[in-house]
Amino acid sequence: MLTPGDESHIRKCRLLGLTGSTAVAVGGASAGALPVGDALAPSSEAAAVGLFGAYFGLVLLVAAWAWLGRAVHGPRPPGTRGMVVTLVVWAAPLLIAPPLFSRDVYSYLAQGAMVDAQIDVYTHGPAQLGGPLAAQVAPIWQDTPTPYGPLFLSFASLITRASQTELPAGVLGMRLVALLGVGLMVLSLVLLARRSGTAPAAALWLGALNPLLLLHLVAGAHNDAVMLGLLGMALVAAKGRLPVLGAVLMTLAALVKAPAALGLLAVTAFWAGGLTGRYRWLRAACAAGGVALATTAVVTAVSGTGYGWIGALNTPVSRQNWALTSLLGRMTASALHSAGSDLAPLALDAWRAIGLAATAVAVLLVWLRRPRHSPVYALGLSLIAVAVLGPAIRPWYVLWGLFPLAAAAPPGRARQVVAIASGVLALAQLPSGLAADGLQLALATCGGLFAVVALFWVREMSGGLSGGLARDEVTLTARESGRTA
Numbered sequence: 001m002l003t004p005g006d007e008s009h010i011r012k013c014r015l016l017g018l019t020g021s022t023a024v025a026v027g028g029a030s031a032g033a034l035p036v037g038d039a040l041a042p043s044s045e046a047a048a049v050g051l052f053g054a055y056f057g058l059v060l061l062v063a064a065w066a067w068l069g070r071a072v073h074g075p076r077p078p079g080t081r082g083m084v085v086t087l088v089v090w091a092a093p094l095l096i097a098p099p100l101f102s103r104d105v106y107s108y109l110a111q112g113a114m115v116d117a118q119i120d121v122y123t124h125g126p127a128q129l130g131g132p133l134a135a136q137v138a139p140i141w142q143d144t145p146t147p148y149g150p151l152f153l154s155f156a157s158l159i160t161r162a163s164q165t166e167l168p169a170g171v172l173g174m175r176l177v178a179l180l181g182v183g184l185m186v187l188s189l190v191l192l193a194r195r196s197g198t199a200p201a202a203a204l205w206l207g208a209l210n211p212l213l214l215l216h217l218v219a220g221a222h223n224d225a226v227m228l229g230l231l232g233m234a235l236v237a238a239k240g241r242l243p244v245l246g247a248v249l250m251t252l253a254a255l256v257k258a259p260a261a262l263g264l265l266a267v268t269a270f271w272a273g274g275l276t277g278r279y280r281w282l283r284a285a286c287a288a289g290g291v292a293l294a295t296t297a298v299v300t301a302v303s304g305t306g307y308g309w310i311g312a313l314n315t316p317v318s319r320q321n322w323a324l325t326s327l328l329g330r331m332t333a334s335a336l337h338s339a340g341s342d343l344a345p346l347a348l349d350a351w352r353a354i355g356l357a358a359t360a361v362a363v364l365l366v367w368l369r370r371p372r373h374s375p376v377y378a379l380g381l382s383l384i385a386v387a388v389l390g391p392a393i394r395p396w397y398v399l400w401g402l403f404p405l406a407a408a409a410p411p412g413r414a415r416q417v418v419a420i421a422s423g424v425l426a427l428a429q430l431p432s433g434l435a436a437d438g439l440q441l442a443l444a445t446c447g448g449l450f451a452v453v454a455l456f457w458v459r460e461m462s463g464g465l466s467g468g469l470a471r472d473e474v475t476l477t478a479r480e481s482g483r484t485a
């Protein structure tokens with residue numbers, strides 16, 4: 001049971017987070033990833049006010065999440081039901097907002113329409129489709145094949161067909177698909193936490209109420225929600241001695257987005273744990289691999305999209321993205337160019353190759369040291385390595401590894417690092433999903449600073465009031481004691 005003080009603290013966090021997410025949603029109405037015909041010029045007054053308000057709300061939401069974490073890690077943490085209620089309250093305003101922080105949802109709809117039109121999405125980009133849906137896709141991705149698997153494309157095709165290519169209905173449909181994934185994430189987090197010895201409230205705080213999930217999986221409707229929901233249920237099944245079901249679900253997750261394929265390592269580890277004999281690891285790996293291949297064949301045959309997604313995994317990424325290896329590649333290329341070297345054009349590809357090699361080494365080391373980690377924890381570390389060292393990164397990619405870590409990582413540095421990174425990355429993307437210019441950066445900074453000032457003022461006011469009430473209570477208690485004596 002929570003003490004009255006604890007309940008009051010949680011209610012205040014819930015209200016503060018609701019205020020923040022509402023401000024984000026309202027600001028996004030003019031500064032979000034709006035359809036091309038409705039988008040405002042970034043220099044317009046309405047867009048400026050919206051950006052200011054959105055960042056004001058972002059800081060409030062991150063602060064509410066951080067303060068809720070104090071209660072979660074305190075002596076009397078809130079229960080699972082209270083955490084889920086808080087998640088619903090914080091997410092509600094974002095459900096009716098326009099797409100925020102990315103235009104990817106428009107790409108999903110265009111790709112679904114391409115599947116319906118029997119255009120090979122693994123060979124052609126949305127430009128081949130043409131029309132109003134393709135017009136919503138960012139220019140950089142117009143001619144880019146999709147790297148998404150056949151399961152997700154089936155979802156996208158279904159939503160596009162049901163919405164009759166109407167944008168508002170299509171966005172709502174994709175957001176409902178993402179919410180299904182978030183629901184599976186919440187359920188699997190609770191089950192995995194209980195089986196891993198982690199407090200469910202702590203797992204939900206880090207893995208479900210995380211601002212990155214709210215901003216990018218709910219408001220942004222990213223397909224990572226479906227991938228992670230299936231991945232989480234696969235781990236629940238495998239850990240619960242249902243390894244075949246675990247392998248099927250993990251393969252389905254990988255048929256949404258390929259990084260989930262690493263989860264088959266965890267399924268294999270759980271499968272081997274239930275076997276005996278000298279070659280149990282080999283037998284488990286072969287069994288998991290066989291189930292994965294069979295599941296892939298069935299899903300691909302039913303979807304009718306073919307196996308082009310395997311080759312599309314090499315789809316080029318933006319040369320200007322801010323992944324670590326891309327940054328190092330551009331810096332090296334600039335230095336070589338200044339030195340007059342002919343090797344400058346090769347620098348970016350070289351650094352990306354180094355990043356992939358480093359990822360492979362990091363994953364290998366994690367699993368060789370697996371006796372120190374549970375398979376779920378090891379999977380979380382592996383997916384963090386993929387996100388950080390890969391050729392491209394977006395803020396929501398951190399959720400790939402953060403989600404398993406939330407369920408299985410012991411208290412300590414790993415949880416602290418990903419929590420801090422979440423709070424910082426929540427502020428890293430504009431509501432429009434586009435790169436910031438100087439004016440937008442100034443407006444976002446001002447909105448955030450205004451929120452900090454407001455938080456400080458509210459805390460001082462409430463602290464002074466509570467302090468005065470506490471002194472009055474002490475005085476009254478002393479007087480009553482004197483009268484009694």
